[in-house]
Amino acid sequence: MLRFAFGGLAANKVRSFLTMLGVLIGVASVILLLAVGNGSSTAVKNSITSLGTNSLTVSSMGARGAAGSTVKKLTVDDAKALASATDAPSIKSVAPVVTTSAAALYGNISYTPGSIIGTYPAYFETANQKVAKGDYFSNDDVLNSRKVAVIGSTTASQLFDTEDPVGKKITIGGTPFTVLGVLQTKGSTGFNDPDDVVIAPLPTVQNAFTGFGSVNQILVQATSADTTTAAQSDITRILMGTHAISDPSKVDFRISNQTSLLTARESTTKTFTVLLGAVAAISLLVGGIGITNIMLVTVTERTREIGIRKALGAPKGVILGQFLTESTLLSVIGAGLGVAVGIFGSHFSIVGIKPVVIPESVLGAFAIAVAIGLFFGSYPANRAASLRPIEALRHE
Amino acid sequence: MSSQKPPVIQIRRVTKSYGHGDATVHALRGPDDPVTGAPLGVNLDIEQGDFVAVMGSSGSGKSTLMNILGCLDVPTAGRYLLDGIDVGHLDEGQLSLVRNRKIGFIFQSFNLVPRTTALAQVELPLAYAGVRSAERRRRALAALDMVGLTERAGHKPNELSGGQQQRVAVARALVTAPAMLLADEPTGNLDSRSTEEVLSIIDNLNATGRTIVLITHEDEVAHHAKRVIRLVDGAIIHDVRQAPVNGLPPALLELVGVRA
Numbered sequence: 033m034l035r036f037a038f039g040g041l042a043a044n045k046v047r048s049f050l051t052m053l054g055v056l057i058g059v060a061s062v063i064l065l066l067a068v069g070n071g072s073s074t075a076v077k078n079s080i081t082s083l084g085t086n087s088l089t090v091s092s093m094g095a096r097g098a099a100g101s102t103v104k105k106l107t108v109d110d111a112k113a114l115a116s117a118t119d120a121p122s123i124k125s126v127a128p129v130v131t132t133s134a135a136a137l138y139g140n141i142s143y144t145p146g147s148i149i150g151t152y153p154a155y156f157e158t159a160n161q162k163v164a165k166g167d168y169f170s171n172d173d174v175l176n177s178r179k180v181a182v183i184g185s186t187t188a189s190q191l192f193d194t195e196d197p198v199g200k201k202i203t204i205g206g207t208p209f210t211v212l213g214v215l216q217t218k219g220s221t222g223f224n225d226p227d228d229v230v231i232a233p234l235p236t237v238q239n240a241f242t243g244f245g246s247v248n249q250i251l252v253q254a255t256s257a258d259t260t261t262a263a264q265s266d267i268t269r270i271l272m273g274t275h276a277i278s279d280p281s282k283v284d285f286r287i288s289n290q291t292s293l294l295t296a297r298e299s300t301t302k303t304f305t306v307l308l309g310a311v312a313a314i315s316l317l318v319g320g321i322g323i324t325n326i327m328l329v330t331v332t333e334r335t336r337e338i339g340i341r342k343a344l345g346a347p348k349g350v351i352l353g354q355f356l357t358e359s360t361l362l363s364v365i366g367a368g369l370g371v372a373v374g375i376f377g378s379h380f381s382i383v384g385i386k387p388v389v390i391p392e393s394v395l396g397a398f399a400i401a402v403a404i405g406l407f408f409g410s411y412p413a414n415r416a417a418s419l420r421p422i423e424a425l426r427h428e
Numbered sequence: 429m430s431s432q433k434p435p436v437i438q439i440r441r442v443t444k445s446y447g448h449g450d451a452t453v454h455a456l457r458g459p460d461d462p463v464t465g466a467p468l469g470v471n472l473d474i475e476q477g478d479f480v481a482v483m484g485s486s487g488s489g490k491s492t493l494m495n496i497l498g499c500l501d502v503p504t505a506g507r508y509l510l511d512g513i514d515v516g517h518l519d520e521g522q523l524s525l526v527r528n529r530k531i532g533f534i535f536q537s538f539n540l541v542p543r544t545t546a547l548a549q550v551e552l553p554l555a556y557a558g559v560r561s562a563e564r565r566r567r568a569l570a571a572l573d574m575v576g577l578t579e580r581a582g583h584k585p586n587e588l589s590g591g592q593q594q595r596v597a598v599a600r601a602l603v604t605a606p607a608m609l610l611a612d613e614p615t616g617n618l619d620s621r622s623t624e625e626v627l628s629i630i631d632n633l634n635a636t637g638r639t640i641v642l643i644t645h646e647d648e649v650a651h652h653a654k655r656v657i658r659l660v661d662g663a664i665i666h667d668v669r670q671a672p673v674n675g676l677p678p679a680l681l682e683l684v685g686v687r688a
């Protein structure tokens with residue numbers, strides 16, 4: 033029976049190949065697109081852990097939503113109040129942050145890093161930034177406003193290429209900074225590059241760029257992931273004190289939890305995965321319709337042959353079996369190649385996302401493709417097998 | 429006719445028509461009812477072991493009758509009893525068994541399976557009967573040998589001449605050793621020598637007790653039969669017996685007669 037089926041397929045190689053191609057593309061795209069979706073949500077998950085799950089970001093609300101009331105910006109004093117509070121045991125460390133942007137010069141190379149951050153050493157731990165080479169700057173550097181910096185790996189490779197940046201001087205906005213260390217690569221999440229930064233002591237950056245007024249953010253590290261909620265209420269209470277606000281609904285700052293932020297982003301990528309999956313499923317269905325179409329053509333073409341076989345006493349089951357075997361063979365080979373292509377394709381990163389194959393999607397896509405072959409093949413096969421011999425023989 | 433066995437084929441008031449209304453073609457109609465003028469249908473009994481030649485002009489309904497006898501088509505009206513069983517009551521599966529086991533059919537237009545070697549063609553009915561592959565091959569080769577095509581066993585239909593294709597079709601009909609052989613102009617495409625060969629095969633089959641129904645336009649072929657039926661416009665108008673049912677077919681009798 034298998035030999036008959038192979039013979040039938042071989043008799044029309046181009047047609048069989050194109051049909052298989054339809055199934056192949058369907059299966060491969062299901063596997064690949066789901067892998068891309070899965071890969072991007074894995075990347076988000078990784079960046080949640082890399083950010084540190086117990087960090088909180090306090091930022092100013094700005095002028096908006098505070099009509100009539102004066103909005104106090106966040107200041108270094110706010111940060112000091114948080115750090116020195118004795119009745120806030122859930123707060124582990126505090127780092128005020130100013131962010132700016134400027135071009136950095138090394139020799140005759142000019143490069144504008146994603147951001148220039150002025151902060152305290154506590155920032156490194158809170159933001160889960162570790163140095164790979166050299167050292168962090170110290171509290172002493174902050175107190176003395178030393179012109180030192182730690183740079184991210186992307187910035188390092190842009191400015192220094194293969195040179196060792198540690199100890200070299202780069203000029204940012206006219207101020208020369210000595211590079212103390214290079215951060216470990218965190219890897220892009222596909223949205224922004226956390227490795228494209230220059231981190232320097234807060235007063236140095238304020239002095240050179242932002243002035244000594246407000247800060248952009250205050251990064252707070254809670255003692256553990258479980259105490260972030262307690263830390264959040266502590267921060268609210270203390271800052272309401274320093275900003276002299278009595279009504280909790282009128283606070284002029286916002287505390288965001290990195291985890292919740294990224295969880296939201298993760299759910300976005302889930303939706304994205306589902307959408308990709310739907311698109312892929314449609315192409316699989318189209319592949320299935322291709323099989324039906326081809327089997328219908330094949331059956332029509334071979335109606336006379338079916339008539340001869342029936343006249344020789346072929347039972348309905350045998351005819352049915354022959355055509356079903358053919359269509360199943362088409363879909364099995366197509367799906368098998370599709371799995372191979374899908375898995376092969378997932379070794380390449382696509383739009384900056386490293387696909388991660390979901391094993392269930394491989395099995396599922398294969399099973400669905402084969403089921404489609406059986407299901408859609410059975411209609412033409414059944415039609416062929418039910419013909420009366422003489423009708424089939426008369427067919428032109 | 430004093431036969432103790434019931435006829436192997438009994439058809440009663442069988443009609444077959446195609447199309448509707450004014451365009452209706454009565455391919456089989458039998459005599460008309462003298463009162464109403466409606467077709468009464470064809471009645472025909474064929475004894476076991478008989479050798480019947482069906483003659484008639486083109487379009488007279490010979491193939492139509494044959495297709496009904498071979499269970500390839502169903503009559504518009506009337507009953508067909510094969511070995512006493514009403515074929516109209518059989519289901520799909522039983523019909524395919526009947527076609528496979530009881531009937532060997534030779535088509536007017538060969539009807540070989542395309543892209544399939546002569547040997548595989550002849551093996552087909554055996555395969556559907558569930559015969560094992562070694563046995564199948566042995567019997568198929570024997571049947572091909574009988575029609576003188578042993579050297580052409582590996583050829584496909586498009587590599588065979590018309591006569592050779594015809595003989596493959598004959599071998600395919602013989603290979604299951606059916607009790608009944610239905611042949612729609614089996615010698616229509618053969619030269620006189622091949623015709624004699626095929627006919628002698630058929631004569632021998634009849635001599636071993638098989639029932640033969642054969643359509644032909646040629647009188648020489650019809651001489652081989654024990655009984656000749658003539659169709660005109662879907663009705664039997666002549667039914668002549670040339671030799672007794674229980675005996676050798678005329679051609680073999682002549683041979684014996686010459687020797688005696």
Ligand SMILES: Nc1ncnc2c1ncn2[C@@H]1O[C@H](COP(=O)(O)OP(=O)(O)OP(=O)(O)O)[C@@H](O)[C@H]1O
Binds near residue numbers: 426446454484491
């Ligand atoms: N499927 C069909 N549809 C319509 N008419 C048909 C069909 N099959 C046969 N006929 C008609 O029935 C009549 C009998 O046809 P049949 O094939 O039995 O002729 P025949 O006696 O075998 O002729 P020949 O000697 O040429 O083979 C013809 O008039 C033919 O046109």
Ligand SMILES: [Mg+2]
Binds near residue numbers: 490491492536612
């Ligand atoms: Mg005919």
